[in-house]
Amino acid sequence: MPLPKAELHLHIEGTLEPELAFELAARNGVTLPYASTEELRRAYLFTDLQSFLDLYYGLMAVLRTEQDFADLADAYLARAAEQGVRHAEIFFDPQAHMARGVSMETVVGGLSRALATSEERFGISTLLIMCFLRDQSAESAMETLKAAEPYLNRITGVGLDSAEVGHPPAKFREVYEEAGRLGLRKVAHAGEEGPPAYITEALDVLKVERIDHGLTAMRDPAVVERLVRDQIPLTLCPLSNVRLRAIDILEEHPLREMMAAGLLCTVNSDDPSYFGGYVGDTFHAVQEALGLDHEALRTLARNSFRASFLEDDEERRARYLAEVEAYTFD
Ligand SMILES: Nc1ncnc2[nH]cnc12
Numbered sequence: 235m236p237l238p239k240a241e242l243h244l245h246i247e248g249t250l251e252p253e254l255a256f257e258l259a260a261r262n263g264v265t266l267p268y269a270s271t272e273e274l275r276r277a278y279l280f281t282d283l284q285s286f287l288d289l290y291y292g293l294m295a296v297l298r299t300e301q302d303f304a305d306l307a308d309a310y311l312a313r314a315a316e317q318g319v320r321h322a323e324i325f326f327d328p329q330a331h332m333a334r335g336v337s338m339e340t341v342v343g344g345l346s347r348a349l350a351t352s353e354e355r356f357g358i359s360t361l362l363i364m365c366f367l368r369d370q371s372a373e374s375a376m377e378t379l380k381a382a383e384p385y386l387n388r389i390t391g392v393g394l395d396s397a398e399v400g401h402p403p404a405k406f407r408e409v410y411e412e413a414g415r416l417g418l419r420k421v422a423h424a425g426e427e428g429p430p431a432y433i434t435e436a437l438d439v440l441k442v443e444r445i446d447h448g449l450t451a452m453r454d455p456a457v458v459e460r461l462v463r464d465q466i467p468l469t470l471c472p473l474s475n476v477r478l479r480a481i482d483i484l485e486e487h488p489l490r491e492m493m494a495a496g497l498l499c500t501v502n503s504d505d506p507s508y509f510g511g512y513v514g515d516t517f518h519a520v521q522e523a524l525g526l527d528h529e530a531l532r533t534l535a536r537n538s539f540r541a542s543f544l545e546d547d548e549e550r551r552a553r554y555l556a557e558v559e560a561y562t563f564d
Pocket residue numbers: 245248283395396397423426474504505
């Protein structure tokens with residue numbers, strides 16, 4: 235039995251496996267620019283975040299109907315369950331779909347249909363976090379938030395993703411203020427490729443409660459001190475960092491140093507179909523590469539539930555935490 239954990243940094247579109255992509259392409263009459271799943275997999279040689287995003291947005295062309303989004307989420311949940319995930323806070327990128335003529339209703343409808351039965355089928359509780367694409371305009375983000383208003387009973391929070399450098403958090407001040415007025419929780423990618431100042435800006439200007447990635451915090455001791463003082467959770471994605479060349483090899487990932495500094499670290503998969511592993515695989519990979527002992531893994535699992543947005547369900551959080559404490563490694 236795998237260690238129980240929450241996954242807090244997971245783009246549902248990044249769980250699209252080549253086999254499902256080809257199945258959906260055939261179902262929807264979409265022609266992919268790859269002859270086979272093998273050829274598609276061979277294209278997963280990324281040099282940076284942008285080179286990944288180009289392929290990731292391109293492959294989304296196969297996602298067209300509510301059923302497609304439900305199938306995508308179902309496939310993720312089945313794999314996550316095998317990897318010990320008990321709770322998942324799932325990102326989605328509506329602008330990438332609406333730009334292709336797929337409505338918010340289709341996206342949220344399909345995803346939430348799969349999530350509605352996740353607990354009984356997979357034993358995984360779920361929340362949805364809607365991300366804005368930071369390389370698009372603030373106006374587009376605001377329009378996206380407006381388009382989501384009829385569905386806010388199914389959306390817990392907002393996030394910020396896509397190409398980071400040159401798109402600082404402050405660009406989205408108004409849309410985050412409005413999200414706050416609507417009662418949404420707030421997270422943002424910061425410090426993946428961007429400077430540590432983006433992390434501070436996301437906290438100060440956007441008032442986010444968690445930082446997605448936060449890897450570059452280690453370049454600025456003052457930023458580390460702030461994150462430690464306020465116990466701001468970081469949703470780290472070590473396999474993603476290697477595949478997108480933020481670090482050269484997993485052995486050089488600063489996770490150990492970050493935990494030792496007192497940062498509230500969690501480990502997540504980001505886009506598991508593209509980066510070589512789901513979250514349980516990621517735990518194994520960092521355990522091996524960094525020599526983490528069982529107590530460090532237990533701390534990461536504990537942190538994942540502590541950092542989750544289960545505030546309205548403290549009883550459930552306590553139950554998950556008790557599972558972590560009772561877990562015996564074999
Ligand atoms: N790692 C990542 N960084 C920014 N945007 C993303 N969208 C999907 N994965 C992402």
